Amino acid sequence: MQTSMFKKIVQIVAFLSFILVTYFAMQACGFKIEALQKGLKDGMFFLTAMFPPNWTDFKSMVAPALETLALSILGTLLGSLVSFIIAIFAASNISNKWVKLFIRSFISIERSIPELFILLILIAAYGLGALSAVLALMIGCIGMLGKLFADAIEETPTSLIESMKASGASKIQIIYYGILPDVFPKLISYALFRLEINIRLSVMLGAIGAGGIGFELDYAFSMLQYNRALSSLIMVLILVIGIEQLSAYIRKRLLINQI
Amino acid sequence: MKTFLMEHKRWFQTLLVLIGMFLLIQYLKIDITILFTDFHYVFELINEMFPPNFDVIWDNNTIFNSILQTISMAYLGTLIGGLIAFLFSIIASNNIFNFKLIGSIAKWVLSFIRVLPSLVVILIFVVAVGPGPFAGVLTIIFATIGTLGKLFTESLENLDPTSAQSLQSTGAHKLQTFKYAVWPEFVPAFISNLLYCFDINMRVAVGLGIFGGGGIGYKLYLAMRVLHYKDAVALIICIIILLLIIENLSNYLRHKILRN
């Protein structure tokens, strides 16, 4: 039958182009299986060289880890506040059409800027240090939390907003008394989720100048102090896993208490 | 009489949060005044960044190649990572594979891979295969296995068992049940998650450019390193447009799949 023959040809062409694209992609990335095999051996050797971790090194990792933790928490806190204010303007039920469109585009654009570059720009302006790091995390939250918060705000029923408007309440009263109480658990949940992401980001940002344990990790690697690197790695794992468990626990409790 | 609108409680909670923030700022030794005193640097920076130098994009082919490189990194990472994640998830999900012990081990391995921060992974791969996009792809593969491994296992475990059970009751064996009952139900979630991961991996690919990951992220990092801010802004705008296109494409395709 002609159509099934046509379908078969289309399938074959699709499959072939898929193979072609994959091949070219591999070329573009310098994908070499031999390098991987050799690298795997080197990698394994080097991983074993990392053990055993050094206990004194490990103790010196606690302070940087706390610094990274403080950075992430502060960044997420400030980021949530800023994102909430922006989200109000991005929600169709209490913002006007054009403002909402503009702000939503702004949020999308922010989401496309890698946080590492936000940090680099901030460092160019304010220098290395915790200030730039916190600002970078704070601004980085806007892309995700701005959208999530705005979507959550839009879930507030219009009948509630209209009854408040009809009785003469001001915009701020509508936001604080009408929208905020019901949307608050969702906001906390999203913020905690972002905290998990921000912890990993802080580790990354640490390597390019934010300090904290990311810096220790990168430094140890570049200094070829692999035992120290392992200690910092273990510390990073503890930090990340710890925050993830905490965040998951609190979010589960929030879900249960939803009634 | 107690009411929710009791402002004292709200004020107390707000005060606690404010104190917390203040303590954190102190602990990190952040000097807020710098925000304002050094603010003029921001203006100086903006001055140096505009007007953006778009010639850097047109002048050499390398930018176009870098974009292709970044897209290839995300593409390969998602593809290979997705495949490996899929295999892992079949073993790890408790309703498909019946060797409980191996299944648990697979779940553990997936969790471990997921927890590793990408910084660690790329540092190790750079040592193993040298800096460049290859290390980047490998890192993305790792990260993808972590994210998709969990998502796939959840999707598989949440599948409706009725169609599989009815097939098995007619005598079909494991492989057949999989091909005809499990796989068709799983495909939408599979493709949707792949597209979602591709979107994320594009951003990761750009971000890894700094750590020797290659692609347009690396070009951007270089431009900033040598203080060619006008070039850098042009590249950032390029990146933003690229990522916006990918994001919208990914969302559009995922909606269509949901519809089907």
Next chain:
Amino acid sequence: MIKAVNLTKQLPNGKLLLNDISFEVRKGEFLGILGPSGAGKTLTLKSLIGLLDLTKGEVWIEESNNEHINIFKTKAKVLKKLRTKIALIFQGYHLVQRATAIDNVLMGRLGSISTFRSLIFGFNEIEKNAAMSSLEKVNMQHLAQAKVASLSGGEKQRVAIARALFQEPNLLLADEPISSLDPKNAKIIMGILKELSTLFPVIGVFHQPELCAKYCSRIIAIKDGKKVYDGPPVLEETLLEFIYGEELAIVIPEKYAN
């Protein structure tokens, strides 16, 4: 007293959503607005408080001091003050779920307090006691501290009415207030609305002609944006057929159910 004059709303493509609707409602009247879906009932209601931009038409409201105000031509400040005396209730989802019943009642007077005062000081004891007595009037005082999310549909509507009462309004508007209630609660709410109409005019949009016939003092029917009936709540079958057309079978499962 509220008077609507020539309310007209025309879409850019020429379609008339509201076509020259006029009527007047006074204290002591419980007005029911009936009509098929999409006829323009809710739009009419929303125009009465200025929540809808009209192509043409005026709405006059009598203030407490006998002054008549056209809500489309007043300054924002006057409009806001006017609105504090107008109460609006909906079919549902118009209360804050996580807040208690009494909190929701208190929210009725937010318009009368400055934003600053409400955020810093909240409500004083006098206002809180007044809120409690509003709840007593609808028999909900025992559930004052209950979270609204845990209340039944009928209880929620009573809280909404208590909130409306707390405003000490000159006018009460209701958009399908009983559409999501079971028959027993629907009748309770209709009874309350009828009682309230002795204090101030009550205007409600309904999908239940038989209950309207029983409780309302007057009925207006709107079809395709036009007012097609304005008179006593006597609903014969021919009239209902004229208003509802094919929808009749859906609207009245049994004739004038008691």
